[in-house]
Amino acid sequence: MQHLVQVWFQWVEQWGYLGIILLMAMESSILPVPSEIVIPPAAFLATEGKLNTFAVIAAGAFGSWLGATVTYWVSLWLGRVFIARWGRYVLLSERKLERAEKWVHRYEAGGIFFARLLPVIRHVISIPAGIIRMNFTTFSVMTLAGSALWCSVLTWFGQKVLTRPMIESKDATALIKAVKESGNFHAIVIACVVITCLYVVVVTLTNKKRSG
Secondary structure: HHHHHHHHHHHHHHHHHHHHHHHHHHOOOOOOHHHHHHHHHHHHHHHHOOOHHHHHHHHHHHHHHHHHHHHHHHHHHHHHHHHHHHEEEEEEEEHHHHHHHHHHHHHHHHHHHHHHHOOOOHOOOOOOOOHHOOOHHHHHHHHHHHHHHHHHHHHHHHHHHHHHHHHHHHHHHHHHHHHHHHHHHHHHHHHHHHHHHHHHHHHHHHHHHHHO
């Protein structure tokens, strides 16, 4: 796995925007590519003039949408029965699938947006969206918006936390650790979780009032 991570990191260095798009597309599918080794290094390279900061965010968001779109249409085509039966081989149990389906059914567009900000969930949220045949335009807009925000967060950390020795070491584990152990990273992740919880509460209370 460590060798794969190093290869992925080299894609960012050598392929630039194309590498970002491909890796973020993989990150948004069922492949375990951590976004922390894609966007932060690219953002650091932008500080040296080798890439453009806004283009890094755009490439990351587009790559995320691309991977999510493929997963959406494959899930729609395969159907729930197939995914429920074989999903466990890609770490997607039927229980997780059911919870994700309920999330998309209940929170719809907002659920897709906030799911893109949450660890683990953002990797699988496209599957139930495809299964229930969610409006593709709505799915795309929310995916792009949520992904752009998440890439912006990672870009900020890449430019504030990473250093040239870290980049030259090609130690992907050290890069991920540097980003995740910075105090502000946890604060932002917690903030994303809190905002998501508030959204869930508001939607739930609103639904209850309408039902009443």
